[in-house]
Every structure is written in structure tokens, then in C-alpha cells.
Amino acid sequence: MRLDRVTLENFRNYAAQEVLFDPTCNVICGENAQGKTNLLEAMVCLSTGKSNRTRTDRELIRFEQEGFHLEGSIHSRDRDFVSRIDVGFGKKKRITVNDVPVRAASDLSAVLNTVFFCPEDLQLIKEGAAARRRFMDASLCQLRPRYAAALAEYQRLHEHKTRILRDCVDRPDLIATLPDFNLRMAETGAILIHYRSRFVKMLSTCAAAAHSECSGGRETLTLQYKTVSTVTDPLGDHKLLVIQLLEHQRSHHYAEVSSRQCLSGPHKDDIEVLLDGLNARSYASQGQTRTAALSLKLGVREIHREIVGEYPILLLDDVLSELDPKRQEYVLNRIGSGQVFITCCEEDRLHSLLKGSIYHVRNGTIAQRSSL
Numbered sequence: 001m002r003l004d005r006v007t008l009e010n011f012r013n014y015a016a017q018e019v020l021f022d023p024t025c026n027v028i029c030g031e032n033a034q035g036k037t038n039l040l041e042a043m044v045c046l047s048t049g050k051s052n053r054t055r056t057d058r059e060l061i062r063f064e065q066e067g068f069h070l071e072g073s074i075h076s077r078d079r080d081f082v083s084r085i086d087v088g089f090g091k092k093k094r095i096t097v098n099d100v101p102v103r104a105a106s107d108l109s110a111v112l113n114t115v116f117f118c119p120e121d122l123q124l125i126k127e128g129a130a131a132r133r134r135f136m137d138a139s140l141c142q143l144r145p146r147y148a149a150a151l152a153e154y155q156r157l158h159e160h161k162t163r164i165l166r167d168c169v170d171r172p173d174l175i176a177t178l179p180d181f182n183l184r185m186a187e188t189g190a191i192l193i194h195y196r197s198r199f200v201k202m203l204s205t206c207a208a209a210a211h212s213e214c215s216g217g218r219e220t221l222t223l224q225y226k227t228v229s230t231v232t233d234p235l236g237d238h239k240l241l242v243i244q245l246l247e248h249q250r251s252h253h254y255a256e257v258s259s260r261q262c263l264s265g266p267h268k269d270d271i272e273v274l275l276d277g278l279n280a281r282s283y284a285s286q287g288q289t290r291t292a293a294l295s296l297k298l299g300v301r302e303i304h305r306e307i308v309g310e311y312p313i314l315l316l317d318d319v320l321s322e323l324d325p326k327r328q329e330y331v332l333n334r335i336g337s338g339q340v341f342i343t344c345c346e347e348d349r350l351h352s353l354l355k356g357s358i359y360h361v362r363n364g365t366i367a368q369r370s371s372l
Contacts, residue, residue: 001113001310002339003043005073010062012038013364020369021339025356028343035364036343040116040315043341046072046083047112047142047313049095049105057087066090074112076310081111106141106148113142113304113312117297119322124296125280125289129226129270136271139300140195143307150191157185158267165260175257182249189266190241193227197234200225200271202306207292207299214291214330221280221292224272228264287324294327298334311338318343320350 002023008014013035028036037053041060044052051060061068067088074081086094095102097111116138124131141148161181168174204223211221227234230248231241245265252264273280273292280292304312314335320328321344332354344350350358360367 001074001076001308001312003046003072003074003112003313005071006039006042006046007069007071008039008042009069010065011042011060011068011070012062014038014042015062015364017364017366019359019366021341022357023339025335025354026339026341027350027354027356027358028341028361029345029358030343030361031345034361036361037118037317038364039361039366040317040341040343042070043072043313043315044114044116045070045085046074047108047114048138049085049108052116052138057093061088072112076111077308083108083111104145104149106145109142109148110145113308113310114315115139115297115301115304115312116315116317117319118317119319121297122290122293122319122322124293125273125284129268132271133267133269135296136196136199136269139303140199142312143199143304144195146191147195150188150195154185154188154192154265154267157181157188158262158265161185162262165256165262168257169260178253182246185265186242186245186249189245190238192266193231193234193241193245193269194238196227196266196269197225199303201235202303203271203296203299206302206306207295210298210302210334211291211295213334214294214327219275219288219291220277221295222274222277224274226270226272227266228268290323291327294323294331298331301338305338314338314340316340316342318345320344 003021004023005018005020007018009016019039028039030036041051041053045060051057054060067086070085072083074083081097082099084096095105095108097108102108124135137151141151161178164174164177164181200223207223208221211219225234228245228248230244230251232244249264256263275284275288275292280289284292301312301314316331320331320342323331342350357369357371359369
């Protein structure tokens with residue numbers, strides 16, 4: 001899987017730019033605020049239909065412009081594709097693959113997969129559960145189209161139920177609508193648990209191997225999927241999961257009405273990360289948590305290869321500068337296969353470690369391409 005070309009028009013700080021990429025390693029070099037991260041963001045958009053940095057497409061449009069065009073030439077699954085996203089200009093957002101409109105933005109993932117890694121992700125272990133849920137969701141939405149659809153439906157139901165709980169003091173009649181929402185949330189939530197539990201099981205194996213290599217075999221990393229307490233086996237039958245989710249909802253009914261919050265469901269799920277059996281969030285050092293975060297990201301890359309049959313495109317956004325030389329070398333040794341994009345301010349050390357192409361970015365313009 002590779003991204004051969006990207007064309008940007010009025011995307012972030014790019015007025016008009018076409019870039020041809022190396023099939024192996026691409027180093028995007030430049031000072032801060034010149035457009036390096038924006039270029040990687042465009043690649044994420046081409047794989048998911050949306051930005052990983054903002055919730056609104058409007059923020060992606062170049063200042064004082066009416067819309068943007070984004071296009072990528074992709075080789076995937078032994079075929080060539082052209083994916084295109086058009087936003088603004090007074091028209092509805094349009095996404096096409098080989099000039100054919102796609103049904104959902106997530107359909108872009110059937111063509112291009114990306115794994116994005118930035119310095120903030122190094123705190124993935126220490127952050128709250130919401131960060132690890134986003135990590136799961138970002139991976140699974142690319143890998144499993146049914147999961148992406150179920151997640152969107154569950155989020156819609158959750159928002160609606162939350163509004164009911166907030167308004168039911170002034171409108172007690174709304175309470176009568178909760179059983180219907182609870183059932184639909186349980187049915188959809190069971191789909192999320194089905195995919196998440198299997199994802200964490202695979203990730204536990206892949207991340208443990210990466211962590212063992214990075215730590216020199218001194219530590220053992222394990223992962224445990226955490227969902228609502230009534231679910232006895234997240235890997236179990238869908239019908240049983242629905243029953244157990246409904247049971248949890250019933251036990252939290254009065255607490256939800258009293259607090260006006262939706263307290264029951266997989267929107268509170270988490271991944272517990274353990275190092276030698278101890279909770280990494282509570283007990284791990286900064287170096288240990290960074291190694292564990294690296295292992296999770298590289299583990300996801302291996303899962304993509306196992307499921308899809310090809311490595312996804314790996315996007316490293318200024319991550320190497322945050323790592324000590326040992327971890328830098330470890331990461332660079334692990335990315336020999338597949339296409340990789342690395343942003344940095346100084347590329348000097350990379351010349352001796354990588355083969356590929358280097359691009360210099362200045363004020364939203366790719367100024368030059370040369371070989372590493």
C-alpha cells in the first residue's frame with residue numbers, strides 16, 4: 001500500500017501543491033508552522049474522510065477561501081485508485097474514488113489505511129480512558145466498515161438519550177422513551193464490544209512483541225479490555241452481550257435520571273495497560289510509558305498488515321525528536337517495510353539511518369525534493 005501523489009488546493013496553508021512521493025521513506029523537513037503536519041493531515045483525510053485534528057471541515061479551508069480540493073493517487077491491493085475530497089464552494093461535501101461517489105467517508109479506508117503517530121500519543125498510557133477509546137476507534141473504523149457504522153449510530157443514540165435525561169425534569173413524559181433508546185443502544189453497543197474485544201486481543205499479542213524488543217526483554221506488556229461490569233465475556237455471543245448491557249442499564253436507571261447523565265454503556269470502555277502485571281498508568285515511569293505507547297502504535301500497524309495483507313502508511317509527526325537515541329533507532333529499525341512519512345525540523349541524523357526522499361517545506365510550499 002502506498003500513496004504516490006497528493007494534490008492540495010486551498011487546504012490549510014497550501015494554496016496549490018502537487019507532490020510525488022517515494023514508495024519507501026519520505027522525510028518532510030522544515031521549521032515549525034510551515035505545513036509539515038498539514039501535509040500528513042491531508043493523508044489522514046484521504047484515508048478516513050475527516051481530519052484527526054479538528055471536528056469541522058471548515059477549519060481545513062485556507063484563510064479567505066471558499067473551499068478546498070484534496071486528491072491522492074494510491075496503489076493498494078494490486079490496484080490503482082484516485083481518491084478525491086471536495087469541500088465548500090457552496091456545495092455539499094463530495095468524496096469520490098475513481099470518480100465514483102462513495103456512500104460513506106469510511107469507505108475511503110477500503111482504499112487507503114494510515115497509522116498516525118504524534119508526540120501527544122506518547123502520553124496515551126497516562127491519559128484518561130477517552131484517549132484510548134479514540135485510539136481503538138481510529139484503528140477499527142479503518143479496518144472494519146461495520147464498526148464505523150455502528151460507532152456513528154451509537155454516538156447518535158447516546159447524544160439523543162443524554163438530551164432526554166437533561167430535559168426529563170421539565171418534561172417527565174420523556175422518561176417513557178428511554179426503554180426504546182436503551183434497547184437500541186444495547187444492540188449497537190454489543191457490536192462495538194464485539195469488535196473492540198477482538199481488536200485488543202490481537203493488539204495484546206502484537207504490542208507485547210514490539211515492547212519486548214524495545215525493552216530488551218526486561219518487561220512484559222499485557223492489555224486488558226475493560227467494559228461494563230455485567231459483561232462476563234466480551235468475546236461472547238452477541239445476544240448475551242445485549243442482555244448483559246440491558247441489565248447494566250436497568251441497574252443504573254435511577255442514577256442516570258438523578259444525574260441527568262448516560263452512565264451505562266461502552267462509551268466508558270478502556271484498555272488497561274499492564275507492565276509486569278502492574279497498571280502502567282499508575283506505576284510506570286515516563287520512559288516506560290513512552291515505550292508502551294510506541295508498542296501500541298507499532299502493534300496497530302502489524303494488525304493492519306495481518307487483516308489487510310499490506311502495511312498501512314505510517315505517519316510519524318515529529319515523534320523522533322521526542323525520543324531518546326535508543327528508541328529512535330528502535331522505531332527506525334521497525335519501519336523497514338511499507339511506506340513511511342516522517343516530519344522533522346532537522347534531517348541530519350536520518351541520512352545515515354534511512355533510504356528514500358527528503359522534502360523541504362516552507363510557508364505551505366514543498367520547495368525541494370532530494371534523496372536521503
